[in-house]
Amino acid sequence: MGSQDLLIERFMKFALDCNLLVKSLSKTEENRIYGRQLIRSSSSEGANYVEATAAASRKDFINDSNRARKEAKESLYWLQLIKQTNEGSSGEIESLLDEGEQL
Template identity: 45%
Template structure:
């Protein structure tokens, strides 16, 4: 949720201050989707559904990293802004990946999965 709030604030900054419309919408979509998919995964109907939802969150996180890098390289955000958001997004990616790996391991240990 905190990361999504930061992304919404970034979207507002890009829209209002930088007059940037295209990339700001892209990062808003991908950056807020991460938490939404994690939330869906918490109430997954099965272990496979959990893995699927978290895998979607992982892809959205990766896309968000792309937009952050592009925004930085095109000077829409400062290096300081980039590093701060990139660090948070990378940490989210690590947590999501770890959750997927853990669930896959537990799934492989249960008979008749």
């Protein structure tokens, strides 16, 4: 398995782990809003990376890679908001923040 495939797997696991986190949160209005945004951004970063690996040109590769990076930053933002509004889940969130930073 190549490094691209491993990275795609990490993106996928990150998105799935974010989804599991959101499902575990208490059902407040804030968590519903933040969680929906986190699920969107965390799944989008991997999708944009996959698009970048299949880009037809260098310009497309750069654009798709930059979009993936922007989505990754957005995921970190939503994770921070969730962390600040859900004190009991900080260990799991810290792990996701760490993985999100690495990706």
